[in-house]
Structure formats: C-alpha cells, structure tokens
Amino acid sequence: MSTTLTIRLDDKLDVQLTRLAQETGRTRSELVRSFIRQQMARARFERARRLIEPAAERAGYLTDEDVFRDVS
Known part of the structure; x- marks a missing residue:
C-alpha cells in the first residue's frame, strides 16, 4: 500500500532538495x-x-x- 503526503516547502528548501536529488541521482521523494x-x-x-x-x-x-569502559 502506498500513501501520498503533500507538504509545502519554502523556496530555499525546495531548491536545496532539488539540487541534492540531482547530485545524488535520487528522486526528491526517495530523499524525503x-x-x-x-x-x-x-x-x-x-x-x-x-x-x-x-x-x-x-x-x-x-x-x-562509562559504557565504553565496560563493553570494550
């Protein structure tokens, strides 16, 4: 089952997300x-x-x- 979620992004965040998607070869949806x-x-x-x-x-x-001391 798949659900669609709609969100609003300000312009700066939209540009950053789009750029990261392009740089990583992933879709915006995959990143989100x-x-x-x-x-x-x-x-x-x-x-x-x-x-x-x-x-x-x-x-x-x-x-x-303290944790590292006892588990190392």
Whole structure:
C-alpha cells in the first residue's frame, strides 16, 4: 500500500532538495522518505534512551565513556 503526503516547502528548501536529488541521482521523494526514516529512527532511539537512563544512572553509567569502559 502506498500513501501520498503533500507538504509545502519554502523556496530555499525546495531548491536545496532539488539540487541534492540531482547530485545524488535520487528522486526528491526517495530523499524525503529516507529523511523521514532517519528522523523516526532517531526519535525511537532518543525515547529508548530516556526510558533506560534512570536505570543506567543507578548502575553507574553516567557517560558514554562509562559504557565504553565496560563493553570494550
């Protein structure tokens, strides 16, 4: 199934998207779908991080270095 989504872009963003599509040999739609997927993955990651952060802090993981120390 496929759904069409209509969005409005200001002129500058439209030019940038068109230029990037031409430079990469991808369509504007392909680029936008990719950007949406990336942003959704980031949002899921940040949500998971917020959920586990209290438990990680209780376990002594306060920085990325704390994690790297134990997994390296």
